[in-house]
Amino acid sequence: MAIVAAAAARAAARSVRSMAARSWGVTARAMSTSPEAGEYPGGVTLPFTTDMAFHDPADDDRIPVFRVMDESGMLREGVEGFGEDREDVTNMYTTMLRIHQLDTIFYEAQRQGRISFYMTANGEESIHVGAALGFNNDDPVYAQYREAGLLLMRGFTLQQFADQCCSNEDDGGKGRQMPVHYGSPEHHFYTISSPLTTQLPQAAGTGYAMKMEGKGRCCAVFFGEGAASEGDFHAGMNFASTLEAPVVFFCRNNGYAISTPVKDQYRGDGIASRAAGYGMPSIRVDGADVFAVREATRAARDMAVAESRPVFVEAMAYREGHHSTSDDSTRYRSGDEIAHWRETSNPIGRLRRFMESKGWWDDEREKAANKAERKAVLQALTAAEKKPAPDMSELFSDVYAGEQPWHLAEQEVALRKHMARHPEHYAGEGH
Amino acid sequence: MALRRALARVSGAQSSGRALAAAGARALSSEAAVEVPRLGQVDAIPSGPATRMNLFTAINQGMRAAMQTDDDCILFGEDVAFGGVFRCSMGLREEFGGERVFNTPLCEQGIAGFAIGYAATGRSCIAELQFADYIFPAFDQIVNEAAKFRYRSGGQFDCGGVTFRSPCGAVGHGGLYHSQSPEAYFAHTPGLKVVMPRSPAQAKGLLLSCIRDPNPCLFFEPKALYRASVEDVPDADYEIPIGKAEVVTAGDDVTLVAWGAQVHVMEKAAAMARDKLGVSCEVIDLRSILPWDAETVAASVNKTGRVVIAHEAPKTGGFAAEVASEIQERCFLRLEAPIQRVTGYDTPFPLAFERHYVPDALKVFEAVKAATSF
Ligand SMILES: Cc1ncc(C[n+]2csc(CCOP(=O)(O)OP(=O)(O)O)c2C)c(N)n1
Numbered sequence: 195m196a197i198v199a200a201a202a203a204r205a206a207a208r209s210v211r212s213m214a215a216r217s218w219g220v221t222a223r224a225m226s227t228s229p230e231a232g233e234y235p236g237g238v239t240l241p242f243t244t245d246m247a248f249h250d251p252a253d254d255d256r257i258p259v260f261r262v263m264d265e266s267g268m269l270r271e272g273v274e275g276f277g278e279d280r281e282d283v284t285n286m287y288t289t290m291l292r293i294h295q296l297d298t299i300f301y302e303a304q305r306q307g308r309i310s311f312y313m314t315a316n317g318e319e320s321i322h323v324g325a326a327l328g329f330n331n332d333d334p335v336y337a338q339y340r341e342a343g344l345l346l347m348r349g350f351t352l353q354q355f356a357d358q359c360c361s362n363e364d365d366g367g368k369g370r371q372m373p374v375h376y377g378s379p380e381h382h383f384y385t386i387s388s389p390l391t392t393q394l395p396q397a398a399g400t401g402y403a404m405k406m407e408g409k410g411r412c413c414a415v416f417f418g419e420g421a422a423s424e425g426d427f428h429a430g431m432n433f434a435s436t437l438e439a440p441v442v443f444f445c446r447n448n449g450y451a452i453s454t455p456v457k458d459q460y461r462g463d464g465i466a467s468r469a470a471g472y473g474m475p476s477i478r479v480d481g482a483d484v485f486a487v488r489e490a491t492r493a494a495r496d497m498a499v500a501e502s503r504p505v506f507v508e509a510m511a512y513r514e515g516h517h518s519t520s521d522d523s524t525r526y527r528s529g530d531e532i533a534h535w536r537e538t539s540n541p542i543g544r545l546r547r548f549m550e551s552k553g554w555w556d557d558e559r560e561k562a563a564n565k566a567e568r569k570a571v572l573q574a575l576t577a578a579e580k581k582p583a584p585d586m587s588e589l590f591s592d593v594y595a596g597e598q599p600w601h602l603a604e605q606e607v608a609l610r611k612h613m614a615r616h617p618e619h620y621a622g623e624g625h
Numbered sequence: 626m627a628l629r630r631a632l633a634r635v636s637g638a639q640s641s642g643r644a645l646a647a648a649g650a651r652a653l654s655s656e657a658a659v660e661v662p663r664l665g666q667v668d669a670i671p672s673g674p675a676t677r678m679n680l681f682t683a684i685n686q687g688m689r690a691a692m693q694t695d696d697d698c699i700l701f702g703e704d705v706a707f708g709g710v711f712r713c714s715m716g717l718r719e720e721f722g723g724e725r726v727f728n729t730p731l732c733e734q735g736i737a738g739f740a741i742g743y744a745a746t747g748r749s750c751i752a753e754l755q756f757a758d759y760i761f762p763a764f765d766q767i768v769n770e771a772a773k774f775r776y777r778s779g780g781q782f783d784c785g786g787v788t789f790r791s792p793c794g795a796v797g798h799g800g801l802y803h804s805q806s807p808e809a810y811f812a813h814t815p816g817l818k819v820v821m822p823r824s825p826a827q828a829k830g831l832l833l834s835c836i837r838d839p840n841p842c843l844f845f846e847p848k849a850l851y852r853a854s855v856e857d858v859p860d861a862d863y864e865i866p867i868g869k870a871e872v873v874t875a876g877d878d879v880t881l882v883a884w885g886a887q888v889h890v891m892e893k894a895a896a897m898a899r900d901k902l903g904v905s906c907e908v909i910d911l912r913s914i915l916p917w918d919a920e921t922v923a924a925s926v927n928k929t930g931r932v933v934i935a936h937e938a939p940k941t942g943g944f945a946a947e948v949a950s951e952i953q954e955r956c957f958l959r960l961e962a963p964i965q966r967v968t969g970y971d972t973p974f975p976l977a978f979e980r981h982y983v984p985d986a987l988k989v990f991e992a993v994k995a996a997t998s999f
Contacts, residue, residue: 334746336742365779366778366779366781367777367778367779367781368779368780370776370777370779371777375777377778377779377781377782378781379781379782384745384778384782385774385777385778385779385781385782387769387770387773387777389765389769389770392738392765392766392769392770394738395734395735395737395738395739395741395742395766396738396739396741396742396745396770397742398735398738398739398742399738399739399740399741399742399743399744399745399750400742400743400745400746401742402739402742402743403742403743403746403748404746406697406699406724406748407746413742425734425762426734426735426738426765426766428732429730429732429734429735429738429739430735430738432730432732432735433729433730433732433735433738433739436729436730437727437729437739588779591780592775592776592778592779592780593775593776593815593816594775594816594818594840595775595783595785595839595840596838596839596840599868599916600916600919600920601916601919602815
């Protein structure tokens with residue numbers, strides 16, 4: 195547990211520092227200056243210098259990547275206390291296989307016209323499994339769209355995934371949103387919304403409510419490095435920081451935003467470097483190392499709750515799949531590039547090598563597990579396809595709580611009359 | 626004028642804000658000792674003990690009532706802690722504490738998003754957007770997020786506890802960016818409720834309805850009325866229903882429809898029409914823009930056969946167009962003259978030409994003349 199102990203010591207040191215940091219801005223003392231330093235608004239004391247030096251972040255060391263397991267699936271030297279429990283690791287691994295099968299089958303289903311759209315998490319399965327284990331199951335989560343694995347970890351069933359993607363009457367979202375826009379109050383997972391980054395300021399508000407609630411919960415918010423370019427990124431980070439909300443900002447830096455590579459997206463040291471500007475502790479973690487993701491997430495959420503402040507996690511990854519079923523990524527990146535990352539960095543392969551090195555896994559188990567997961571996913575999809583669409587009345591419900599406003603009621607009546615006049619036009623649709 | 630005074634106070638507040646706020650708090654907390662009855666939804670402004678006050682004080686009272694009856698209700702925005710640039714939150718931080726009444730960073734999309742996330746936990750909040758002219762950075766959060774939060778989740782989640790308050794409208798010297806009335810943009814967004822009061826007693830009751838309504842509400846406050854509009858406001862805790870217009874002045878010949886500050890313009894025009902033309906006007910305050918009370922307006926137009934609609938915002942795509950369209954559907958055979966719209970022009974709001982730009986009693990009077998002489 196050497197690393198864990200060191201992390202705890204660092205967290206304690208940081209906690210002391212943060213106490214000092216958090217008194218910034220509270221005092222409004224009179225300005226006073228000495229030859230060495232001066233006080234400025236917000237009660238902050240700044241040193242003077244005659245050295246007219248610009249600080250260029252390009253001269254700084256890059257933020258290192260926290261990892262405990264290398265590509266070959268071996269724990270790094272000096273690392274202890276990870277992957278010791280066979281059942282625990284097997285569960286992580288088979289869940290990653292399940293995510294992969296879910297993605298493979300649903301992706302194919304879209305290609306066959308059985309569902310309208312899909313997005314895979316190829317190459318990022320470990321992020322969602324590791325993060326799910328790092329947070330408490332009742333920590334409210336705002337996802338971007340690629341985080342289905344976390345929801346699966348919380349117990350959202352394959353049938354629920356299939357029902358949502360088939361827009362049938364059992365979809366909790368009543369068939370209104372495109373596939374992969376999951377949501378589940380039972381699993382403390384807010385319904386995914388397509389506009390990017392809007393969830394960040396919302397997470398600050400939810401985190402603030404968690405602070406008021408005082409039950410030690412923390413808000414988790416996920417987003418890509420592309421989404422981090424939106425204004426809402428700044429808004430969410432700054433609000434969580436100034437309002438001291440327990441929020442973990444979790445960035446999945448997977449190299450691409452649709453076709454846009456990171457070099458066209460930002461100039462700093464990734465996204466984690468920005469946390470400093472908001473007075474926020476941050477860590478960069480190897481997203482393909484499920485142990486490291488879990489450990490870093492757990493430490494981040496505990497720090498966020500204990501110190502009532504936001505904490506930033508940047509998980510480095512590679513998006514192995516196309517952006518979505520509407521995208522062909524070979525138009526902007528080479529097959530060689532994809533193959534390289536798949537071979538060297540794929541999180542499933544890495545964990546498999548770890549398990550094999552322990553003698554916990556082999557080809558036979560792999561085959562059997564994949565077969566079982568495949569079957570379960572196919573079963574759910576087939577069942578979902580047979581279910582009817584939501585009732586037409588759901589077109590007009592949930593716009594408002596309470597009494598339906600007159601204009602909506604009128605519009606619903608008009609549509610029903612129109613449908614009654616043209617039954618042939620609507621045959622087989624709705625009810 | 627209200628704006629200039631408010632701004633002057635903001636700069637003055639750097640030295641005396643604390644003292645001002647403290648004085649406000651003392652004045653308010655002595656009132657707080659009185660037991661306030663909760664009346665729920667009322668059809669008319671309730672009788673009973675009342676205090677004469679202006680619009681910003683009535684809004685302050687409404688927010689106090691909301692926060693007294695709901696411990697989870699919080700209030701925030703730019704410069705809210707010291708009382709707000711229009712003094713609406715005066716004394717509230719002292720009464721409810723810094724955890725419930727606080728400043729946010731200067732960022733409207735942050736304010737709106739934060740409010741949505743707070744309300745998404747089942748709590749209620751009041752988010753102040755300092756000027757309606759600066760609501761646009763928050764447009765995405767309000768239109769794509771707040772308005773659709775319930776629908777997109779199949780009713781599994783909502784942020785209905787959120788109320789956005791924002792000062793709007795002409796103020797005499799606001800120019801392009803301290804004068805706008807953006808209600809029509811939001812009227813185009815299913816899932817929102819949009820309200821604009823005309824006076825202090827209306828404001829208190831309507832604001833309490835918005836805060837307690839299970840849907841996200843936008844509450845636009847005509848800033849020209851913050852100090853100018855003064856009337857008796859019941860001390861009780863009461864709610865004026867959203868979506869119900871009010872016939873402010875009964876009449877037989879022409880229906881005048883407006884909301885916010887324009888209701889007062891309509892009343893002046895009605896007096897002119899009565900005195901100069903012997904025409905009897907019925908003045909209706911729409912109060913709610915979304916949903917709006919077509920029934921009350923149609924009932925009036927079916928009686929008068931003539932209608933004039935006024936608003937400060939530009940004409941094209943303004944909410945008068947929606948009212949006119951619905952009225953011609955409902956009252957086609959009863960209409961005796963084309964529906965008249967008196968509105969701002971399809972230009973930005975010009976400082977030096979405010980008098981030319983904003984509908985006034987004379988322009989409405991002309992529209993009444995046109996409607997009656999068609
Ligand atoms: C506000 C907004 N702009 C554009 C889009 C279209 N869009 C959807 S996903 C995406 C790329 C997001 O990339 P990133 O945040 O890096 O996440 P990743 O897909 O790599 O997981 C874009 C541009 C959108 N959904 N919302």
